[in-house]
Amino acid sequence: MFALPFFRRDLPVLVGERVRLRAPALGDFRQWTSLRSESRSFLEPWEPSWSPDELDYSAWRLRIGRYREDIAQGSGIPFFLFSTIGDKLYGGITLSNIRRGVAQTGSLGYWIGARYAGQGFMQEAVRLVVEHAFDGLRLHRVEAACIPTNTRSVRVLEKAGFQREGVARSYLKINGVWQDHSLYAIVANDLTPAKKKG
Template sequence: MIALPFTRSSQPPLRGVRIYLREPLNGDYKTWANLRAESREFLTPWEPLWNADDLERSSFRLRIRRYQEEIQSGTGYPFFIFRNSDNRLVGGITLGNIRRGVAQCGQIGYWSGAPFAGQGYMTEAIGLVIPFAFDQLRLHRLEAACIPNNARSTRLLEKAGFQREGLLRSYLKINGMWQDHFLYSLIESDRHTVNSMVNSKVTR
């Protein structure tokens, strides 16, 4: 049995100034389904096509089961993002596709509910996942991919210190079409450079 670095019983939520991140639970279904339904038009250009039963409770149970399997195997750590002030679900962020051995790498993916986009919640969420990945999971490299015309996502990643490495041609089938993606990465040592730059600007 693998010892889990993040479980409901041994690890508290990741807490920030305005939000906290925790493992998705079956009890989150209604809140999640309502937010996803409300945000469907907003999310559609950036996600794979939704299945006809995507928002059904049975589909959500399977999603939770898959999340739990990923946590147990150490290959993924999904989080829902909640606002501290009222425990409102605002989106989700996942550290997934974790490869150990010579790679020690993982990929970050995220989504925001339409009513909460552009309010800085995802910036804070990424800021919580980065130390979790590097300090607790001991990863060496984080990756993220985004469609080139997704200006909001590219700004988010660059603000978090990710560097663009190149273009992945026809990388993922998004909204029913194979689409190119920019590949971004953050190396464990990069964050110290980013922190130094930020601190330098503050003290000037």
């Protein structure tokens, strides 16, 4: 895979009404580990099993290294969600598995701290990343997958204009168990100017 010129420059900062998205940095460790720790029971049912050193600084450094590799290779763009006022960390959202050529697509994944769930922050972040994927990266399609019982995630995707395309059986190993996932996608033609504003 070749790197696009975009990835050789600084990553963009995406700013909405209530959230600001930027690439994770080593200095975010304290906020990240605190939010993930307090939200563990909220997040674990929807994520791969946490490793014993999940919240350690050594694991954090490796995570930042993987983010940087993805950026350098042009295969992924990680963002952290912060409040526009006060710079509080709300969660994270990543456009990964970016494929060029005939595909021009990427996969969306996200998490949010328990105390910030259900307040529309992730909804705004998804909209910002999808718009950037289409307008900034010139992708044609953004995909996402979620466990059908994760009603919060289903609601976020559907409100953002994603359409359900089917079910992938035993798709990802989540919290130690192979889980079916609903597959969602949005294509550039779906994002009309009216939807961009909404």
